[in-house]
Amino acid sequence: MTREELEAMLQEIESDRVERTRSVKDEDKIGQAICAFANDLPGHRRPGYLFIGANDDGTPSHLTIDDRMLQTLAAFRSDGNIQPLPVMTVQKWSLGGGDMAVVEVLPSDLPPVRYRGRIWIRVGPRKAIASEQDERVLAERRTTLARTWDARPCREASLSDLSLDLFTLSYRLYAVAPDVIEENHRTAEQQLAALRFFDPRAGFPTNAGVLLFAKDPLYFLPGAYVQYVRYDGATQAADVLKERRFSGDLLSVMRGLDQLAAEVESARPVALDEGGDRTVYDYPRRALHELLTNAIIHRNYDGSTTPVMVNHFADRIEILSPGGLYPDLTPEQFPHGTAYRNPIVAEAAKVLGFVNRFGRGIAITQAQLAANGSPPATFEPAYNRFLAVVRRRP
Numbered sequence: 001m002t003r004e005e006l007e008a009m010l011q012e013i014e015s016d017r018v019e020r021t022r023s024v025k026d027e028d029k030i031g032q033a034i035c036a037f038a039n040d041l042p043g044h045r046r047p048g049y050l051f052i053g054a055n056d057d058g059t060p061s062h063l064t065i066d067d068r069m070l071q072t073l074a075a076f077r078s079d080g081n082i083q084p085l086p087v088m089t090v091q092k093w094s095l096g097g098g099d100m101a102v103v104e105v106l107p108s109d110l111p112p113v114r115y116r117g118r119i120w121i122r123v124g125p126r127k128a129i130a131s132e133q134d135e136r137v138l139a140e141r142r143t144t145l146a147r148t149w150d151a152r153p154c155r156e157a158s159l160s161d162l163s164l165d166l167f168t169l170s171y172r173l174y175a176v177a178p179d180v181i182e183e184n185h186r187t188a189e190q191q192l193a194a195l196r197f198f199d200p201r202a203g204f205p206t207n208a209g210v211l212l213f214a215k216d217p218l219y220f221l222p223g224a225y226v227q228y229v230r231y232d233g234a235t236q237a238a239d240v241l242k243e244r245r246f247s248g249d250l251l252s253v254m255r256g257l258d259q260l261a262a263e264v265e266s267a268r269p270v271a272l273d274e275g276g277d278r279t280v281y282d283y284p285r286r287a288l289h290e291l292l293t294n295a296i297i298h299r300n301y302d303g304s305t306t307p308v309m310v311n312h313f314a315d316r317i318e319i320l321s322p323g324g325l326y327p328d329l330t331p332e333q334f335p336h337g338t339a340y341r342n343p344i345v346a347e348a349a350k351v352l353g354f355v356n357r358f359g360r361g362i363a364i365t366q367a368q369l370a371a372n373g374s375p376p377a378t379f380e381p382a383y384n385r386f387l388a389v390v391r392r393r394p
Contacts, residue, residue: 001047006102007095009049010058016042016122020054022061024069028116030103034076035115036122038086039130039138040107047107048122053100060098073103080355083175083347084110084196085340110151110343112138112194117177119194132186139193139200149302150208150344153199157220162205162213163249164188167197170251171212175351196344207301208344212250223304223322226253226296228260230312238313250345254296254354261288264312270373280372282392283317287368290361291377291388293354295321297346298386319388325381365390 012018019033030050037048052073053063073090076082087106092099112119112135119130119138130138142151167188172181175195184191192198197209205213210220217224225247231238246256266282295308300323309320326341340346349355366376373393380387 001104003093003095006049006093010051010054010095013058013125016124017044017046017048018051019048019127020051020056020058022053022055023063024052024072030073031076031081031115032120032127034086034088034103034105035082035113035120036127037105038082038108038113039111039119039121041121041123041130041134041138043141045107048105050103050105051095051100052103053098058096060096060100062098063100065092065099065101070101073101080350082113082115083350084108084113084343086113109142109147110196111142114175117175118180132190135194136190136200142196148341148343150206150211150342151196152207153202153204154207154210154220155202155204157205157210157214159189159198159205161215161220162192162209163215164213166249166251167192167213171348171351174353206344208342208348211301211345212348214249217249218247221301223306224301226257226308226310228310228312232314234313234315236311250296250348251352254293254349254352257292257296258289260310261285261292264288264317280393283390284368284372284374287365287377287390288317290365290368291319291390293349294361295319295388297349297355298326298341299323300341314392316389316391321386322384324383324386
């Protein structure tokens with residue numbers, strides 16, 4: 001977008017692709033605007049623009065635009081309040097005789113998009129919460145745009161293969177605002193479709209819906225489990241001390257893995273040079289939580305019969321997941337870039353409380369290991385698998 005094009009858009013008072021705000025004080029207004037542009041209800045398939053530091057008539061409000069403000073705006077992308085994650089950029093521009101921050105938001109391929117549990121839309125200059133009909137339009141549009149495995153329909157499954165109680169009692173309560181649930185008159189299919197777990201055009205649950213809520217996910221996704229093996233030595237030639245298999249719906253698997261992380265952390269005291277001691281761990285629980293969660297979210301499920309393998313040796317834990325880096329992320333960008341093979345699964349992990357903020361898992365892992373006095377984790381991405389290694393604290 002050129003300066004001249006932005007200047008012209010800034011003056012389009014009635015456009016549904018433009019919103020102006022004088023400051024960044026109203027975070028909800030900004031989040032709702034980003035959400036509405038991502039939903040693109042009119043179907044423009046063109047970006048929406050939020051001008052911060054602009055009056056309603058397009059003139060500058062002479063707001064100070066500094067790096068801290070730009071970072072605050074950029075954080076809307078990954079703070080988890082907007083689901084699925086929006087594709088957006090933030091830049092400082094001099095427009096109309098004053099500085100402004102311009103947020104460009106691309107239409108989502110996975111609508112409907114929610115901000116804090118509500119679907120926001122724009123029709124002309126009006127911004128509002130989506131009606132049931134609006135939701136249906138967005139859900140049907142998603143089936144045309146969906147590109148990721150988790151958004152595609154699982155044609156072997158039907159609604160009767162899902163545990164609707166698991167959806168309503170363990171997921172919907174956290175994903176949808178309470179007042180929206182109270183006013184809910186939608187069918188089960190419509191509720192699932194609004195959260196990308198059912199494909200209304202095809203008439204089947206999506207792969208994400210099967211992974212999260214199927215009574216028997218392995219029947220449809222034979223590789224969707226985690227195999228844990230503990231060896232009495234440093235190689236797979238050593239005797240096996242323990243084996244466990246984590247399978248079932250996604251919530252059960254992730255709870256089981258958190259329990260595993262608690263079991264293997266192995267607290268012990270170490271003496272301090274200045275006297276006394278402190279507690280350290282063979283493997284800090286939070287570090288293992290982040291790596292195991294990443295393995296579940298980012299692995300390749302499409303056509304794979306291979307589980308995530310967790311091999312626990314005497315001196316290290318190796319977590320091997322099928323699928324290399326997603327094509328949007330190159331080895332040179334790793335671990336600083338972020339790309340999601342399964343964005344709906346990633347969103348579900350955030351809704352269920354297993355992810356605090358997107359794009360920080362590896363940084364948190366390394367920080368937890370450093371605080372424990374452990375060696376840093378190492379990573380070996382390949383074209384068809386991803387290996388993470390955590391070494392036991394000496």
